[in-house]
Amino acid sequence: MNISVDNTPVETKTTCPYCGVGCGVIARVEEDGKVSIKGDPDHPANFGRLCSKGSALGETLDLDGRALEPQVFGAPASWDEALDLVAARFKDTIAEFGPESVAFYLSGQLLTEDYYVANKLMKGFIGSANIDTNSRLCMASSVAGHKRAFGSDTVPGCYEDLELADLIVLVGSNMGWCHPVLYQRIAAEKARRPSLKVVVIDPRRTATSDIADLHLSIKPDGDVALFNGLLAHLIETGVIDQTYIAAHTHGFSEVFEQIMGQSLADLMMQTGLPAMQLRQFFKLFAASEKVVTCYSQGVNQSSSGTDKVNAIINCHLATGRIGKPGMGPFSLTGQPNAMGGREVGGLANMLAAHMDLENPRHRESAQNFWAAPTMAEKPGLKAVDMFKAVADGRIKALWIMSTNPVVSMPDANAVKAAIEACPFVVVSDMQADTDTARLAHVLLPASGWGEKSGTVTNSERRISRQRPFKAAPGSAQPDWWQLAEVARRMGFAQAFAYTSPAEIFAEHAALSGLNNNGSRDFDISAYRTIDAQHYDALSPFQWPQPLGTAPKDSRFFSNGKFYHSDGKARFSATAPAQSDRVNDAFPLTLNTGRVRDHWHTMTRTGKSARLSAHLAEPFAEIHPLDGRDFGIEDAALVEITSVTGQRVIVRALLSERQSRGAIFVPMHWTGEVAPTGRVDTLIPSNTDPISGQPALKSCGVAIKPCVMEAYGFAISATKPTAIDATYWALAKAESGWRLELGFERTMDWTAWARATLNVPSDADMVGYQDQASGDVRLAFFDGDRLCAALFMAHEPVSVSRNWAASQLSQCFAHRNNRVSLIAGRPSANQIDPGAIVCSCFSVGINQITDAIAKGCTTVKAIGETLSAGTNCGSCRAEIGAILAATRPIAAE
Structure with missing residues (x-):
């Protein structure tokens, strides 16, 4: 939707390409070609708010490092040459070795239309399910937990529930940095309504913890034990809803037998939490009817991730706190379109439109709808196993789209070696020189955010348009077009004769309503006949929206009906995790994750000087007492090793926010910008046995000073x-x-x-x-x-x-x-802002301490003076810490 008023430069309403919040943005292209960004006040995900990354989107659109033309074996080529080669090599490989010898590895950065075409080609026309996505690394355990509990991959609630709740429990989620706009919605509601309570469950005292009434510094992978203990408390105190359990669920007795009788001492040992905090949390949960439990990568990225999800859901099912305003479990997705990928079956064990790949009737429906010559009949290889199959030669042709697995996959050097040894590798990407793109036999230049058209789905099931506002550079093309062209060259022209993303979206919508009639949760068949004009004007809407219905915000399961065959939800017995990751050789637990101002492997955010100013190099956050024990000083270099035999070298950041016995290292830095900072080289490829999601947050490591000459x-x-x-x-x-x-x-x-x-x-x-x-x-x-x-x-x-x-x-x-x-320092008449604290307004620590010295005594006062903390608010916790450190200590 383009807006022009009084001949001013055109404004385009689109959607942010970062996290799963799915914020609406307005992009304005100025006469000089520069792009300014502001939040869309009409978008229901953010109502005009943006985080530091979203605010800086206009600074990331340069052509530095862009892939501008196809390359074949390192030499420039035409699109016809490149696509002919891709189609021929995939066809020849399938003819000689069968459809299981090829694979696609996709990304939550893709738009739904891209995902749909890729899934249709692989599962319906190649006949293999070897198509997986980097979303496997961030939310596969949520998918598995949802399906086990509900019979479908359904997120029950809405963002509005965060403002309606009496208690919000944040588990394994640094929302303040990773989903900042949702965090600010909670902070604003808490300021308006102080009775709202927040509990943060995280081994680290993150920025998110600063709005918490209770922070539980849980032992890594102690979540199952904690929520089993909570459920036992709810049973013992009579808080469970026995009528709801009897009418709408199965499996409660099995869970009851497993969890009851555990001593408080056992629970303290398994969670690492003191008795007082356990009791406080249990009583708070029991006393608050309106409870929302939000969870993210700290839950999902675990070898027991699915059990963690189900342990959380068990507590909501047992109390009937689900599907109603202000209550329910809430999975926060990490990527802008992880949900859209799930909707089209972008994971190796799923089928499009939330159909079941292993259900013969569903396979027949999809095959008939697509007029497909063959259908995959069994799940394909999930991400970790896919790259193992590349390594051992089972997969001989691999197409990687819009992701950088040489950096982001566990045991990343082994993944790099696998790709290097693969006979034929295709990479579609915006950037020409990522760690992964450098290994491509064929590099296909992809159009990017601001250039391509399609839809994304956020964490609350809201589908929004991403609209183009600038032309793609060089000969870059959208991913759906690349896939359709290869499909045509492989002999499937009729089924892939798309000319626009609107046509793909309409087909996707039609498939969602096929043989549905309410039997599946995902249904957007109201858009089955959408044309280009209405697609261009499409407003954000929340699914489901079946044929003949109007858009409306909705919750699932308010009527107690679920998607198992008998309409009832399932309790799942979950056992506390048993881990041997820490030992004498590797005595510390490594936790990986994101920082406030960077995104994934920095191919976008790394272009912004403003975003890089806050944390400009990879680091390890270490508790000061662990630093003392291992001879590590603040700001020194530290070497970290693990069972993979690899080492990384990063800067030491000593912080009491980090729990003892653990360290935190961000996952963003790549071989392009910090070759010794690729932390996922340390992570072994251990996965959850149900979801296949790797355990990226609990790896045993050793650390020591890295002394340089x-x-x-x-x-x-x-x-x-x-x-x-x-x-x-x-x-x-x-x-x-x-x-x-x-x-x-x-x-x-x-x-x-x-x-x-x-x-x-x-x-x-x-x-x-x-x-x-x-x-x-x-x-x-x-x-x-x-x-x-x-x-x-x-x-x-x-x-x-x-x-x-x-x-x-x-x-x-x-x-x-x-x-x-x-x-190396300014003269007396020059200003040194110091280390950047507020990236939105480039405000440094020296400016903040100067404002404090001049009389600013609150975060609000500093915001009024310097603007720091008044945009996305992610730096308010850091400003508060500076205030606390500079506040005079009262004499005793």
């Missing part, structure tokens, strides 16, 4: 190349790049700087080298402009990073300014 920090106006260093981490700066460095040996630093930082041969150099101390300060100037600077020392260098990076845009006509730069 020399440490450095550099800034450069051009992107550094061929970086010869043991440790390095590269990040975008406002007018160039910033680079952290560690070396196991010293070298000629002037020559190193000129070669690596691309310094012009005639550039002027200012600086000094102190052989005794090891300090080196070098700056290179092209006329009045700074080309590059290098700061070296025997210890981590003390340089004001953000201030130094900002100097790339300054004029250095006066020599005094050049000397100040060499000092």
Whole structure:
């Protein structure tokens, strides 16, 4: 939907491409081609709010690193050459080795229309179910838990329930950083209605914990034991709804027998929680009728993830707290279209339109609808097993779309080796030089956000349009088009004769209503005849919307009817996890996850200097007492190893928010920007036996100091190349790049700087080298402009990073300014904002402490003075911590 008022630049309503909140955004293309972004006040997911990542979307649309034309074996090629080769190699491989010898690996970044075409081609025309997605890494355990409990992959509630609840339980969810807009909806409601209680269950005291009335620092994988203990308490105190259980469920007696009789001492040992906190949580849950339990990757990414999901759902079923306003279990999806992928059967064990792949009637319905020559009859290989099959040669042709498994998969180096050994690899991506794209035999340039058209579904089942507002660069094409063209060349032209995503969406909608009549939860058949005009104008709507009905917000299961054959839900007996991941060799538990301002493997957010300023390099968050025990100081480099035999080197961040015995390392950094920071190389490929989801949050590791001969920090106006260093981490700066460095040996630093930082041969150099101390300060100037600077020392260098990076845009006509730069800190008349706290407004810690010194005593006051914390609000917890640290301590 394009909007133009009074000849102003056109505005386009679209949807954010980041997390599963599914925020509406308005993109405005200015006359100079720049794109400004604001939240859509009419979108029911966010009502105009945006997080730091969403606000910075306009800064991520440059062509740096974009794939602009097809490449075949590293050489430019036409689309016809590339697509003919892909079709021929897949056909030949299938003819020689059978349909199980090929596979697609997809992504929650794809639009539903892309997903639909891929699933139809693989399952209905190739005849294999070897199609899986990186959504397997984030929400497969939720799918399995839903199906086990409800008979369908159904999220019962709505975002509105967060504002209607009396108690919100956040389990394994750092909502403040990972779903910030939902977090702000809760924070706003809590401010309006202080009786609303929040419990956060997480081994780390994350930013989310700062609005919690109770934070439970649970032992990793202690969730099943905790919720089994909760259910036992609900039974013992008579809070369960026996009438509801009898009328609408099966399996309660089996669960009852398993969980009753456990001692409080056992529960304390299994959860790592003190008795007082256990009792407090149990009483709060029991006393609050309107309870919403939100859970995310801390639940799903586990070898017992499905049991965790069902242990949570058991508590809601036992109390009848499901399907009603302000109550129910709520799975928060990690990716923008993980839900859309589930709707079209994008997982290896699913069929389109929430049909069951192993149900012969469902397979027959889909096959007849598609007029498909063959249908997959059994589940395909899930993500981890898929790459194992690539490694051992069972899969000989692989198509990877819009994801970077060489970074994001567990045992990532083994995945890299598997892809390198695969006879034929196709990669469709926006970026030409990701860790995965570099391994492609055929690289297909994909159009990206802002260029392609389709739909996505958010965590509350709301389908929204992503609309284009700029032309795709070069010869980039949408993923659905690439798939349809290959299908046509494989001999399936009639079934893939799509000319627009509107046609695909209409077919998807029609299939959802096929032989349905309420027997399946997913039904959007009201849109089966949608045309291009109505598709373009499509407003966000929540499914289901069967044929002949109007859009309306809805909850499932309010009538007690579920999707098992008898209409009843199922309790599932779940046993507490038994883990041997920690031992003498690997005494700490590694938890991986996201940071506030970056997304997945940074192919988008890494383009924004503003987003990179908050946390510019990979780090390990370690409790100070663990740091003491292992000889690790704050800001030092640390080496981490695991049973995979790999090692990573990252910066140590000592924090009491981290629980003892565990460390946290973000998953974003790649071989492109920090080759020793690929943390998923440490994670063994252990999976949940039901969902196939890997355990990315509980791996045994060892840590030790990583002592370097020399440490450095550099800034450069051009992107550094061929970086010869043991440790390095590269990040975008406002007018160039910033680079952290560690070396196991010293070298000629002037020559190193000129070669690596691309310094012009005639550039002027200012600086000094102190052989005794090891300090080196070098700056290179092209006329009045700074080309590059290098700061070296025997210890981590003390340089004001953000201030130094900002100097790339300054004029250095006066020599005094050049000397100040060499000092690594601003002169008296210059401002150093310090480390960035608020990415939305680029506000640093020095500015915040200065505001406090001038009389700001609250987060609100700082927001009024500096704007910090007034947009997405994700930094408010950090601002609060700064306030607390600077507040005078009362004398005793």
